[in-house]
Amino acid sequence: MVDYRPDKAKMAQSFAAAASQYDDVAVLQRQTADELLERLSLTTMTPKTILDLGAGTGRNLALLQQRYPQAQLLAMDIAAGMLQQAKKRYRQDLGLKRWLPGQNHLQAIAGDAESIPLADNSVDLVFANLSLQWCDPKSSFREIHRVLKPEGLLMFTSLGPDTLTELRQAWAQVDDYPHVNVFFDIHDVGDAMMASGLADCVLDVEPYTLTYPTPMAMMRDLKILGAHNVNEGRRRGLTGKTLMSKVVSAYEQFRQDGLIPASYEVVFGHGWKLPQATQKPEADGSVHIPLSEIKRR
Ligand SMILES: C[S@@+](CC[C@H](N)C(=O)[O-])C[C@H]1O[C@@H](n2cnc3c(N)ncnc32)[C@H](O)[C@@H]1O
Numbered sequence: 637m638v639d640y641r642p643d644k645a646k647m648a649q650s651f652a653a654a655a656s657q658y659d660d661v662a663v664l665q666r667q668t669a670d671e672l673l674e675r676l677s678l679t680t681m682t683p684k685t686i687l688d689l690g691a692g693t694g695r696n697l698a699l700l701q702q703r704y705p706q707a708q709l710l711a712m713d714i715a716a717g718m719l720q721q722a723k724k725r726y727r728q729d730l731g732l733k734r735w736l737p738g739q740n741h742l743q744a745i746a747g748d749a750e751s752i753p754l755a756d757n758s759v760d761l762v763f764a765n766l767s768l769q770w771c772d773p774k775s776s777f778r779e780i781h782r783v784l785k786p787e788g789l790l791m792f793t794s795l796g797p798d799t800l801t802e803l804r805q806a807w808a809q810v811d812d813y814p815h816v817n818v819f820f821d822i823h824d825v826g827d828a829m830m831a832s833g834l835a836d837c838v839l840d841v842e843p844y845t846l847t848y849p850t851p852m853a854m855m856r857d858l859k860i861l862g863a864h865n866v867n868e869g870r871r872r873g874l875t876g877k878t879l880m881s882k883v884v885s886a887y888e889q890f891r892q893d894g895l896i897p898a899s900y901e902v903v904f905g906h907g908w909k910l911p912q913a914t915q916k917p918e919a920d921g922s923v924h925i926p927l928s929e930i931k932r933r
Pocket of ligand 1 (some may be wrong): 662691692718750766770771
């Protein structure tokens, strides 16, 4: 597995700074969250405690609460600014419904997925949409496994190495610095899940492409998402105008049908705290490959 050390303080800062504008541009995040919620309906579980790990601005909290009205929701994020936004959004989304009898109040907890500040065996469902790609897979899956109850389930999406491949290639024509975050391969993710003790792990990959009028529009959105380069070893200091215009013109080679594409490799995964005695067949016709059958490329 590659050595992966994102600059955590920098990342938390960058996400916190993005919090107020994040929802305007989080198109991919909404799509993958909806798909993840859809996949949740294939399970018959009724979780009592749900942890939205890397909850961001909290877009998925009300949706989880509507699906599981009796559940206690925990929103956790490493960026305090994101949690502030999540609490506000949850109040707006649920409105007066949050005072209905039987509703549990949201608990917002600042915390790191690699060292989750919760007790062992305390959560039924961990929901993590596009947050685990910023974490060390071994530590985060180990922590998730620890906090899950015996019947507990992890459902997540993450990003694979083919994410933002056009931007990576465009920068490679300009200089030798890493300008795009490095994401783990599905096999590394699978290995880390199994090493953590998670059982009946299933992973699959879906390609997504977002389109923009210009490379600059795409890079602006990335910045607002807080998802711009946070790798150690990145080029220090401001990226100058000349460099920027070079990368923009290198990116133009990918323009298709008048639009600039940005590719994302989205990894969907789930795993249980303990092996399930019987696996239900998938109802959506999708092909899920058990990790034991995934061969290294
Ligand atoms: C792309 S956003 C996704 C937010 C939300 N899950 C959604 O679907 O909109 C990723 C979030 O993960 C958080 N994050 C990154 N690393 C984290 C870590 N180690 N522990 C907890 N949260 C983390 C970021 O602060 C950010 O809010």
